[in-house]
Amino acid sequence: MDIIDTHTHVISPDAEQYPVDPIGGKQSEWSKAHPVDIEGLVRALDDAGIAKAVVVQASTVYGHDNRYVAEALRRHPDRFAGVYSIDAMAPDAVERIDHWQGLGFSGFRLFTTGTTMPGQADWLGHEDSFPAWAHAEQHDIPVCLQMTIQGLPKLRELLDRFPKVRVLLDHCARPDLSDGRPYRLAKDLFDLAAYPGVHLKLTHRALAAAEKGASTVKDFLTDLVAAYGANRLVWGSNFPAAEGRLPDLLAEARETVSVLPDADVRQIFGGTAAVFYPGGNRA
Secondary structure, eight states, rough: OOOEEEEEEEOOOOOTOOOOGGGGOOOOHHHHHHOHHHHHHHHHHHHHTTOOOEOOOOOHHHHTTOHHHHHHHOOOOOTTTEEOOOOTOOOOHHHHHHHHTTTOOOOOEEEEBBBBBBBBTTTTTOOGGGHHHHHHHHHHHEEEEEEEEEGGHHHHHHHHHSSOOOOEGGGGGGOOOOOOOTTGHHEEEEEEEETTTTTEEEEEHHHHHTTTOOOOOHHHHHHHHHOOOGGGGGEEEEEEEEEEEEEHHHHHHHHHTTTTOOOOOOOOIIIIHHSSSTTTTTT
């Protein structure tokens, strides 16, 4: 099985060529404490036995300046696909999408929450962002969303307006699963399965949430596969934002997801990603 890690980051040691300019004005602590550059990520993938990775723009470091991820794609087109960040509210959002797509990126990311920006940004679903969503729908450009479950009603409105857009929710939109089955606190997440373009990213954050309170990982993953199908779920390590070695993060994730049938495990650790980001690293 070729494993594809759908959520990695790279941080350059050259702050002059790639200056820090985080969304929200605050740099993430992980990027200062344990950054990994392009070649370091390649070594980590090799150590873990991971075939390919999606390099997601480190929004809390470089904002919408995606040049370092572009450099990763240029150096290692056989190992990386790339996801860039844009300001969907900007008047030139469509032009920026075309620019980065032309450099071989696979899709864009909208950053609406995070450790440096707690809460759910209120611009998600604003009409000024409609041109970016329409462009993504017209050209089948995947949209990765860093958001909370509180933003899902706005996402539903967007998907009603742009029903053909394929979206991937980082960390499964950070649901509260502590009530356990039937997961009423995460009802909006399960209801979103009715939109066929919605995909979910299983990261350490999502898997850890499934172990809190009355929830168990087996219950959550079983119900998630029943709602979405394994062909709409992907794994992402969040390395190096997640502390620890990549081989250990992979081993822990594989052990956790092993409660599912082997066919579902293969989809989550590679099959779904290969379809969601097909050949995205070729300009």
